[in-house]
Amino acid sequence: MRDLGAFAFLRRRSRALAALAAWSLLPAAQTFLLGYGLARALDDGFLAGRTGVGLGWLAAAAAGAAAGAFGTGRVHRAVGALAEPLRDQLVREVVARGLHRAVRAGRPDGGTADVSRLTHQVEIARDSFAGLILVLQMFLCTAAGALAGLAWLAPVLLPFVLGPLALALAVFCWSLRPLARRQRAVLVADEALADAFGATVAGLRDVTAAGAEERTAAGVAARVDAELAAALALGRWGAVRVVAVAIGGHLPVLLLLFLGPWLLRNGVTPGGLLGALTFVTQALLPALQALIGGIGSAGTRLAVVLTRLRGDPLPPDGPSPDGPSPDGPPQDAPPLAAGRRARAPRANAVELRGVTFAYGGRATPVLDGVDLAVPAGQHLAVVGPSGAGKSTLAALAAGLLAPRAGQVRLCGEPVAGRGAAELAALRVLIPQEAYVFGGSVADNLGCLHPGPPGDAALLAAAGAVGAGELVDRLGGPGGTVDPAALSAGERQLIALARAFLSTAPVVLLDEATCHLDPAAEARAERAFAARPGGTLVVIAHRISSARRAERVLVLDGADLLTGTPRELLTRSALFRDLAAGWSDPAGAPGDADGVDPVPGAGLAYHRGEVVAHRSLRKP
Missing domain, CATH: 3.40.50.300 (P-loop containing nucleotide triphosphate hydrolases)
Known part of the structure; x- marks a missing residue:
């Protein structure tokens, strides 16, 4: 969006960022005291026979947990001070862009895709942004506290934790681009499905009048299938997250346990080894899971949603590598009204x-x-x-x-x-x-034709049934039809031209x-x-x-x-x-077929209806 670069947006909210960083020190201290306090309680307290010292270190770890909880609450408030302005700015941008597109397209009520952006995607962006900030803050605080604690306990422990952690982050970063593409496909399919449902619901009468139920159902079903295929592809790439968590969170535990005897012989105390396992299992592993889950879902959603909210066009038509295209029905979907040319009539x-x-x-x-x-x-x-x-x-x-x-x-x-x-x-x-719907003249006249009939055929059909002058007055095939502005006779002329242009033999x-x-x-x-x-x-x-x-x-x-x-x-x-009651003055002036259209005085009505005026005799 305009001026919505990440750094520019965050730089304008430096005070909220400073508050976030300051309050993050308390969760980092909690992580440090969790493993370090447990190690000191074991080495300096319980194993040394000093129970009071051990209990004191455990109390310090508990106090750190309380301080971390207090700091986490303040962190959430700081994150809210960042996320709410983002939502407000996105709403303003979406409304402005949607109105511009609607006015340019001559559709002042907007479109269902704009509704999806405003009500669904803006909330996704706000929630994803807040979640991304939280998981990044938690991981950085946890990693800083845990790695500082490992270095303080025994520097030899660092490679066995830091190495797998770095490898896990590298694997996960490699998967981010494909994840973003799949996430984009899900959102594009969601927009297409919203448009399809909106157009179908708004045009149910048109669909029924045109006999296009099967084609419409096929088009909507194709978009549902496209969204399902995109979601399944996103889920398959989610398996990479499991691999990254296993490398960064579970592999260090196996290394520490397998190399435990060697570490104890090389200066690592039992408390230091226990503290290292605590840092990995109770701090780094949950933080890594949250980071990978948050960036893999919230981060990719945020990147894709911000791109969509900027009004970037949909990807070109064509099947995606993971499923059918969300931008249209399958190629074998039946065309409008018939699905084929009318068959030759029999006897x-x-x-x-x-x-x-x-x-x-x-x-x-x-x-x-x-x-x-x-x-x-x-x-x-x-x-x-x-x-x-x-x-x-x-x-x-x-x-x-x-x-x-x-x-x-x-x-x-x-x-x-x-x-x-x-x-x-x-x-x-x-x-x-006669049923006439809002739209172009071509849409009204050609809706019963199996395919686009062309302007020449449209004009020929209109001229044949006497609607040529009306079509010209409306602006030709590209003109706009307003049903409320047409008389009953004009609506009948449009319906007659529509029927004449159809391929139905009856x-x-x-x-x-x-x-x-x-x-x-x-x-x-x-x-x-x-x-x-x-x-x-x-x-x-x-x-x-x-x-x-x-x-x-x-x-x-x-x-x-x-x-x-x-x-x-x-x-x-x-x-x-x-x-x-009908006279037949042959060649009467202005009479198209030699039949006087004025009924006799004996009929009940005087407009030419076929209505009996008295009891009728049997043949």
Whole structure:
């Protein structure tokens, strides 16, 4: 971070460092008296027959322990005077950098990685810094007291303790760089996982609307696996710490015991040998374990976290030597919405066999024993009074509802048991209330496409369904979509362009053009009907939609009748009543399809809805 070099930071807090050094003298004296007092108590007291002298030296060692405890408490206060200013400075830096990145990226609410830095990594830095200072202080005080005691007791003891200790420190220092790399990988994976979870939670509706559950789950799972792999790699390198502790803490004990007779013959007293073993087992070994554990964890975490908090970029994409990359899903993760191009449709694009459905176990079925076959490439319109089951039929065909009995097939494939991504590859359903999310125009139009479709394809799809002018007004493919600023009709145009751009062979429009004028509705439906190999099923909002279709399905309670519009005028009383309020002034000015969009006065509504105005006759 800016001006956050270790020496510069510590130099600005010289008073806290001076207090830390002064209070550290008491723990150092405790260590010295621990081994030296025990040696003198044995040599000058108990072995010499002077019990009082021995007890006096033991009392001195106890007094040193009390003084060391008092000094340790003051040391913790001095460490707090260093750690808290560090946290405050880190918080200021992270907030400033996060706001700068957010403003530059046009995302004023920041990002989940910034939240991870502020709430998680700053605390890691504060705790790691305090722990590092404490273990360094303890080791230096303990080593100073122990080595001074060994030199005072018998200088010949020093090589057998100091040599293994130096070797242990050398081995541990050699492992610090790999440990830091692995620790960095853990933190990077943590940030990536936080971003993945944040984006997934915030975009659950988008994921569901795009049929991207499997791809999203695969991406999050890859980041979880990456964090696990990084943690396991860090754990493997932790074995080096065990080796270093064995060299520096356990090897001197073995040497002193093995060479004990030789040492006693060369001037070392029994008390001196006991004091040396006490220095090693009760002082140096715990201090070395704390130092290696503290620097190996707190030290590497501190170095890596400070680097991350400085805003350094993530490492380049690609697998790490110890596991999968945390920066993205595996290469074989399924792409958005489909996982593959839509398969070629078979004889019937939509097929219902004996389908029965009811909303509730004891409710009267909305659809009962329905058989329906829509050949590939056909344009079918579904009409009927409100509550006849038109939207239910569309939801069943799309696989959003499961029938109580019977079977639903899309392109020859059973719908039951298929995941969202598989269904998205076969069909796209646009409901009456079109879903549009905040983001770019390209994101909204291309979210059902298996891959980036390109600007030309986006503009062509928008132009085909009549959304070209809207896309231009929004700034083209790179423009920003604000759902709240769009009218209901404009949201429907975006949803229609999205469906047109998908590779699904079956398109289900459940009154998806009800907020468009008749000319715009006709243009959109003709565009879908002309898609090569595409099948269009329209839940008709206006009777003009039914008259444009190749075939019409009339839902009238238990009766279900299909045929061409002309055939149904003679075979279905309901269809005749629905069409009766519509005039057909051929070539009427401004009329896109030769059908007058204004209903007759006898209908219940005057916006062109397909709603019966009186009791209907059976065929």
